[in-house]
Amino acid sequence: MDTTSPETAARNDTVAVTGGSGFVGGHLVSALAGQGRRVVVVDLDEPSPELAALPGVSYRRADLRDYGETLLALRGVDTVFHLAGNASGTRSVQYPRFDFQINGLGTCHVGNACVEMGVRRLVYMSSAIVYGTPQRFPIDEEHPTRPFLPYGASKFSGELTLRSLHEAVDLSVVMGRCFVIYGPGEDPRTAGGEVSQFMRWQLNDLPIPVVGDIDRKTRDFVHVSDVCAALIAMAENGTPGEAYNIGSGTETSMRQLADAVATATGRPARLKADTSQMEDSFRLVADISKLRGIGYRPAVTLAQGLESLAGALGPFPELPTATVAFRREAVEQT
Numbered sequence: 001m002d003t004t005s006p007e008t009a010a011r012n013d014t015v016a017v018t019g020g021s022g023f024v025g026g027h028l029v030s031a032l033a034g035q036g037r038r039v040v041v042v043d044l045d046e047p048s049p050e051l052a053a054l055p056g057v058s059y060r061r062a063d064l065r066d067y068g069e070t071l072l073a074l075r076g077v078d079t080v081f082h083l084a085g086n087a088s089g090t091r092s093v094q095y096p097r098f099d100f101q102i103n104g105l106g107t108c109h110v111g112n113a114c115v116e117m118g119v120r121r122l123v124y125m126s127s128a129i130v131y132g133t134p135q136r137f138p139i140d141e142e143h144p145t146r147p148f149l150p151y152g153a154s155k156f157s158g159e160l161t162l163r164s165l166h167e168a169v170d171l172s173v174v175m176g177r178c179f180v181i182y183g184p185g186e187d188p189r190t191a192g193g194e195v196s197q198f199m200r201w202q203l204n205d206l207p208i209p210v211v212g213d214i215d216r217k218t219r220d221f222v223h224v225s226d227v228c229a230a231l232i233a234m235a236e237n238g239t240p241g242e243a244y245n246i247g248s249g250t251e252t253s254m255r256q257l258a259d260a261v262a263t264a265t266g267r268p269a270r271l272k273a274d275t276s277q278m279e280d281s282f283r284l285v286a287d288i289s290k291l292r293g294i295g296y297r298p299a300v301t302l303a304q305g306l307e308s309l310a311g312a313l314g315p316f317p318e319l320p321t322a323t324v325a326f327r328r329e330a331v332e333q334t
């Protein structure tokens, strides 16, 4: 006889996605709903009508900078995927205190609430930005952590707080250090990733501005659906207290990206040097062996991802306005 109470059964089935109204969170909510899970979107903003209409999806508005609101939002859930935060390095340079309030303090609130509410599992979306300037290739999880942006410092402080809660009170947390994510649904006003930016210039038939050395500068681009698969694998099989790189494991130079964008759109790409921004010509590629060890396999090649992105954006999409890199400017008051 099944002695599970209806309340416990509902709890076992329910996951919360903080930041579920955002770019990556929205894709994760769809993926989890597609698995038949009950999904609570916890966000300052309402999810899109399409997302809200999916079976099993509900919305709890919360500002994670407020502990009381965080506690209420996470009540009765089995697993929390914590993706809410400031995802813009540029914004963190302009407003470091704002960045820390959500990425640092907000993450502490989420960890504290998970402990208080007895949440079974917490998956934290960190970033490869915690490594700082890469010192070796590929980057494994043992690479030194020396963030050079307030964004990197705030994401890393989130990791340190959650890991300390794991050590001190057994919080079952796993952390994903994500490389450069791309896919449909990025906001062109804030998304700094080169894939979406290159594609938007190209689809408008305009020259693509390239920051840094076109051959020496490399990045690890990972499709958002692979990121969702990685986060779900970490929730199911990750070792508590551990961090996992989330990437494709493939190194792509800016020239290779431009060539792939040209192929996906069926016309040559014109490039122009953008010298207005801080040089960032380092190589960046993830060692994803640890994630592979828990069953993750990247499934979307760059060519496939670009082709579907071109279709999703359509002709003449909004041009990107977010900066890719960072000038040293005066910090604004908030």
Ligand SMILES: NC(=O)c1ccc[n+]([C@@H]2O[C@H](COP(=O)([O-])OP(=O)(O)OC[C@H]3O[C@@H](n4cnc5c(N)ncnc54)[C@H](O)[C@@H]3O)[C@@H](O)[C@H]2O)c1
Pocket (backbone or CB within 6 Å): 018, 019, 020, 021, 022, 023, 024, 025, 042, 043, 044, 045, 062, 063, 064, 065, 082, 083, 084, 085, 086, 087, 102, 106, 125, 126, 127, 128, 155, 177, 178, 179, 180, 181, 182, 193
């Ligand atoms: N996009 C990338 O390439 C990338 C790479 C590495 C890591 N990440 C991390 O992934 C996560 C999601 O990134 P994204 O690109 O989807 O960002 P996004 O800006 O699209 O989504 C972030 C969401 O968090 C919500 N949010 C912000 N402040 C909040 C608050 N105080 N309370 C409640 N909700 C709040 C926003 O409303 C938004 O819906 C972030 O934690 C980011 O640091 C992103």
